[in-house]
Amino acid sequence: MEPRLSTTPFGRRPLTLALVASQAGAKTRPPEKAVHKWETFRAICTAKEKLGISERALAVLDALLTFHPETVxxxxxxxVFPSNQxxxxxxxxxxxxTLRRHLGALVDVGFIIRRDSxxxxxxxxxxxxxxxxxxxxxxLAPLVTRAEEFERLADEVRAExxxxxxxRERVTICRRDICKMIATGMEEGVSTRRNGAGPADWTELHELYRGVVGRIPRSATREVLEPIATELSLLADEILNLLEDHVKSQKLSTNESQTERHIQNSNPDSLIDLEPRSPESPGARTESSPEPLRMPxxxxxxxxxxxxCPDIIDYSKGGVANWRDFQAAAALVRPMLGISPSAWLHAQSVMGELDxxxxxxxxxxxxxxxxxxxxxLRALTQRAENGEFSIxxxxxxxxxxxKRDKQRA
Structure with a gap:
């Protein structure tokens, strides 16, 4: 007599159309078709969110696959017919x-079919x-039937x-470039206005940058990040143009001054004093080495x-290698944040410069x-005065x- 595999589950479990569809799909599998079970399992793990399956259910599927003696x-x-134990x-x-619940989940998503006795x-x-x-x-026949589907979904997830x-790399590069260029513009006194148009100062540009960056959520998707990356790229290009225009104008003024000095020095009647100043002369300057910053x-x-606080590194030209670099970057950021000099001096007097x-x-x-x-800052300073605040x-x-943001990402 020809043996017959069951099509309905044992006991009170109902037969659903999804189970019928899984069994019908398994019948269409060519007998000669072969797939590598662990490669298929890795594809399922990669596309688990698209397939609607949990990590615990995948652990059960992994265990089921170990009971099949062949790799193919x-x-x-x-x-496979292992006991629950x-x-x-x-x-x-x-x-x-928990095992029974996740076995049911694997059946529901069509990864396996119950063949109950x-x-x-x-x-x-x-x-x-x-x-x-x-x-x-x-x-396990549905795994063979749907192997191409699993691989296609895994490729989509990898591409995404x-x-x-x-x-994300584009946003990171733009953020670093913008911060360092703003810092350079402020230190060098570069004008932010061209032909009477543009931001009033670098603080306004920094506020514009902070407004764009402030829209980045902690767990951002590609659809959310792409328009923000475009805005940051445009802002970075605009700031770079300001710096390049300033460099060009400096070159022009330098060439003009060099030409003027050349004309003046070409006068044979002019007297050039080549005698160096004596150390005792009023105009002589003694180069003093700065006293190293001592850590409290x-x-x-x-x-x-x-x-x-890694964002502070973006505001230092050569990176933050010591506390002096750190304090210099903080002094540069302070006006960008809109903190008044009085609030800053009060905080330094109460907390100390480094804190x-x-x-x-x-x-x-x-x-x-x-x-x-x-x-x-004023609120924290007040709390520090009262002994209620520590770093x-x-x-x-x-x-x-x-750390939580990295785990979510």
């Missing part, structure tokens, strides 16, 4: 109730030669991840501060969550926020 899935012998062990000690047990009936004649358990990575006795490591600079870097890192940087918890909170 092909032919008719694709039914053995499945739980291979699924890293998963609880039986008359009594609902999983077993195999063997012939006289010892080969499996009929098995009752879980049929690559596109997201590229747009009680502070935090610079690496820890930069780990909590006040760390607070500036923290305010910069918080971004748009701080609506008024000046008011926020450590603020830095640890920023570090924790950055």
């Amino acid at each position: 899935l092909t032919g008719e012998g694709l039914i 053995q499945l739980c062990l291979r699924a890293h000690g998963m609880a039986p109730a 008359p009594n609902g047990k999983r077993y195999a009936r063997k012939d006289r030669a010892g080969g499996i004649e009929l098995a009752f358990g879980f049929d 991840e690559r596109a997201l990575k590229l747009v 006795d009680r502070t935090f490591p610079l690496g820890m501060v930069l780990d909590a 006040a600079a760390i607070v500036i870097a923290s305010i910069l890192q918080k971004g748009e969550t701080v609506s008024s940087a000046g008011g926020y 450590g918890p603020m830095l640890m909170a920023l570090i924790g926020t950055r």
